[in-house]
Amino acid sequence: MIGVLVVDDDVRVARVNAAYVAKVPGFRVVGVAHTAAEALTALTAPEPAVDLVLLDHHLPDGNGLAVVRELRARGLQTDVIMVTAARDVATVQAAMRHGALQYLVKPFGFAGLRAKLEAYAALRRTLDGGGEAEQAEVDRIFGALSAGSVVPDLPKGHSPTTAELVRQVLLAADGPLSAQEIAERAGVSRQTAQRYLKLLERTGRVRLSLKYGETGRPEHRYAWAGPAAAR
Template identity: 70%
Template sequence: MIDVLVVDDDTRVARVNAAYVERVPGFRIAGQAHSAAEALLRIEELPHPDLVLLDHHLPDESGLAVVQEMRRRGHQIDVIMVTAARDLATVRTALRQGVLHYLVKPFSYAGLRDKLEAYADLRRALDRGGTAEQTDVDLIFGTLAAGAVPDLPTGHSPATAELVRRALLNAEGSLSAQEVAAETGLSRQTAQRYLKLLERSGQACLTLRYGDAGRPEHRYVWSTRA
């Protein structure tokens, strides 16, 4: 599980964001904070969270000041900014301080789920260890090979789509959503959603396997035309 600390000066917004996080498979809330000082205290007190969802506009210090102080104290915790701050100076500073994603308020559950799934993909890619091919580096940095999964609908993660695409490409035969989930570490529901997306784009072909009884099993294979 990926433990998340939610930091927002608005307690209602913090509760909503925490509820969103809990809906994404593989994530759980480690705590909430409503100021920079409280955020730093939670980081020291809690078993270190893996990820901080961090607002920029806090009552005592900025979110970026929190990131800077975290780094000064030696905490290499990952950060996703969730903020109404839209000025490019703030975005540039966040990038230079190693913030992984930047989500502008207001956002939907799908928008946050997209960022969290991409973050989970990043962790899986890095946790594999060993050496990296260019395609692995592209995935880690969130830049896919040109044309791999074009025109993704809102709320879909390119990195997640690439994981599913590569699972199909590497398979010796067709795969079910459950098998893709086991191969990629995604939930079955997420794997099914991206398999349907690839099918609609013509990059995957749907086949049906009939058993002795009940509904046929949906299985997917990479299209030779893709």
């Protein structure tokens, strides 16, 4: 189980985010903090172990970036996903430079956070394997961390947020998924998932394969084609 510390100055938001985390298989909430001081105390305590911090930027006694800087200064390499309403480029850039793995802008729903957590879990599985990485594995590692737009120029009526959700679901998967499975994991309708999958397939981002059963039509299965195809 991946231990998560939820840090947010708003008690209600912290409670909601903790409930979201608890719903994702493989994750458990090991603590909740509402200030920078509380966060640092929890992160430096020997137990319970914190693997990942969902870290708000605006805190009453400082900010999230200061917490990350202090963690690194103490030699702690706890993973961080910024979860904040701060969307100015300077803050985003500083978060990247201090080692935040992801940056999730408020407001967001369960599907948005779940996609980030599942991508993080996939990243840990890849890294825990150790050894040397071929280019495909390197691409997968960096692909799990990427928070950029899936398609530079989306057609009218398509949402970059939904496209990113579909991408994160595919990146987190151990193998090809059906449109229904993708819809359930992304928290969208099957029709919406199919619409985005067709677009991503046409633009080379998604690879389509067919799974043949004993009877009936073959099932369409989808997998992310890799960061190289998304350039």
